[in-house]
Amino acid sequence: MQDVYVVGAAQSDFGAFPEESYRSLFATALEHALDSVDGQLDRTDIDEAFLGTLGVGGRQLGLSAPSVTEYAGLDGTSATHIENACAAGGSALRQAVQSIRAGMADVALAGGVEIMTDMSGDRTRYWLGVSGETEWERMAGTTFAGVYAQMADAHMGEYGTTREQLSTVAVKNHRNGAKNPHAHLRFECSLEDAVNGTVVADPLNLYDCCPTSDGAGAAILASREVAKELTDDPVRITGSGHASSRVGLFQRPSLTSIPASQGAAKEAYDDAGISAEDVDFAEVHDCFSIAELLAYEDLGFCAPGEAGTYIESGATEPDGERPVNLSGGLKSKGHPIGATGIGQAVEVFKQLRGEAGDRQADGLERGLTHNVGGSGGAVAVHVYEGGWA
Amino acid sequence: MGAYLSVPAWWRNLDGRYRLVVGECQECGGYTFPAEGACVECNAIDALTPTEPEGTGTVVAQTIIESGAPPEFTTLLDAEGAIGVVLVELDEGVRVPGMLTDCDPHDIGRGDRVTAVVRRIYEQEGITRYGTKFRPD
Numbered sequence A: 001m002q003d004v005y006v007v008g009a010a011q012s013d014f015g016a017f018p019e020e021s022y023r024s025l026f027a028t029a030l031e032h033a034l035d036s037v038d039g040q041l042d043r044t045d046i047d048e049a050f051l052g053t054l055g056v057g058g059r060q061l062g063l064s065a066p067s068v069t070e071y072a073g074l075d076g077t078s079a080t081h082i083e084n085a086c087a088a089g090g091s092a093l094r095q096a097v098q099s100i101r102a103g104m105a106d107v108a109l110a111g112g113v114e115i116m117t118d119m120s121g122d123r124t125r126y127w128l129g130v131s132g133e134t135e136w137e138r139m140a141g142t143t144f145a146g147v148y149a150q151m152a153d154a155h156m157g158e159y160g161t162t163r164e165q166l167s168t169v170a171v172k173n174h175r176n177g178a179k180n181p182h183a184h185l186r187f188e189c190s191l192e193d194a195v196n197g198t199v200v201a202d203p204l205n206l207y208d209c210c211p212t213s214d215g216a217g218a219a220i221l222a223s224r225e226v227a228k229e230l231t232d233d234p235v236r237i238t239g240s241g242h243a244s245s246r247v248g249l250f251q252r253p254s255l256t257s258i259p260a261s262q263g264a265a266k267e268a269y270d271d272a273g274i275s276a277e278d279v280d281f282a283e284v285h286d287c288f289s290i291a292e293l294l295a296y297e298d299l300g301f302c303a304p305g306e307a308g309t310y311i312e313s314g315a316t317e318p319d320g321e322r323p324v325n326l327s328g329g330l331k332s333k334g335h336p337i338g339a340t341g342i343g344q345a346v347e348v349f350k351q352l353r354g355e356a357g358d359r360q361a362d363g364l365e366r367g368l369t370h371n372v373g374g375s376g377g378a379v380a381v382h383v384y385e386g387g388w389a
Numbered sequence B: 001m002g003a004y005l006s007v008p009a010w011w012r013n014l015d016g017r018y019r020l021v022v023g024e025c026q027e028c029g030g031y032t033f034p035a036e037g038a039c040v041e042c043n044a045i046d047a048l049t050p051t052e053p054e055g056t057g058t059v060v061a062q063t064i065i066e067s068g069a070p071p072e073f074t075t076l077l078d079a080e081g082a083i084g085v086v087l088v089e090l091d092e093g094v095r096v097p098g099m100l101t102d103c104d105p106h107d108i109g110r111g112d113r114v115t116a117v118v119r120r121i122y123e124q125e126g127i128t129r130y131g132t133k134f135r136p137d
């Protein structure tokens, strides 16, 4: 089996860009990703492309991958669309990893793109919650925020997790994201602001929710042989995990954990030959504040029920024992659905190479990305290490 | 246009819209809602027998939607100001999502007892949609 290396990775700015299309944003991300490769790599060297997108707004639904790659100068290259809601990017990454490990590709592109801010008024809201369970959960009036709100309610009730602990996620991630030039919401917020936000779906308020964003990301993966020719500062993907669970929260055995996160983490740790303690830093899927706390527990960073005290201890701050969401996370960096999982890989790539600018953390050797689709229907987890195998 | 419950999809499981129906697994005895697909307890397929539960249960998670509801709920949200949505664990041990009715949702929380009732949900594509809501005991 071939070892897999990330040789280049970049994202477009995340935000609201009325002048950009889903194609132009992806072309920008790919351009920057190619520029980030240390040696000479031409786009024609890409053997296989996987593109994560949900297609929010009903733009090109059929053939959405070739419609993007042709625009970016990859006409003729194998191109496949991956849809797993908000985990589409992480799932595309998984496919790219597999294609290189299998020896089918020497260079593979994992990309993601979403445009979410260009729909007209009423249409936008039809797209809210499309990744929730449609026939019963949505009919019950549960919005997407509502499903996570129910998980927050259960976690608070079962473990005594507090309003302040939830809000600490927002405070931390905004402070990190304010240092990220590509982030959508580059402002800091106080704990008082975050506690007193306008209620969206009780107990979650506006500060508990990530924005919807436009954006794209691209990660270029290569076999060891090709990577050796391209860089002296390699980032190896040592673990890949992927799992699914029931789409509707009401059908899952637990309201306070996400089984697919636990399954994907176990597979990724086993694949990398490590355990949770060995993870130095992580980009986790904080679509809502409670989601970051659930991730701490599901990934094994702390015991079940202890995520509130774990974040309160400062463990996941940039100078803590295990920084989480140095990029600002979905909360501040933004959440262009299909691009989110790739954006996480971009941050880990930069941090491991010491290229994260003002938000660079010290002493990082092993990173993790955690990308969740819907409220937990699909999850991708990847582990990355600096250096050659 | 996005995800919503089309009229044909609505008709397909009409029986479970006008009354609460769960599936009892012939393999493990567990219950699954809705009464279709693999058993949530044991993954057995073609093993669910539709059955009408008592309709009584306990709230295990709650939210109150104050904004951001999909358009089919706009009229209701405008009229009520807030929509209480709960997950109820029926006494048979299966969880069902539903709206609260006949109460102020702020007065209800985890651990409260509720009973299933059939109510109007909303009108879409010219058809009034009915379904299970939960009323506090």
Ligand SMILES: [Zn+2]
Binding pocket: B025, B026, B027, B028, B029, B030, B039, B040, B041, B042, B043, B044, B047
């Ligand atoms: Zn069963």
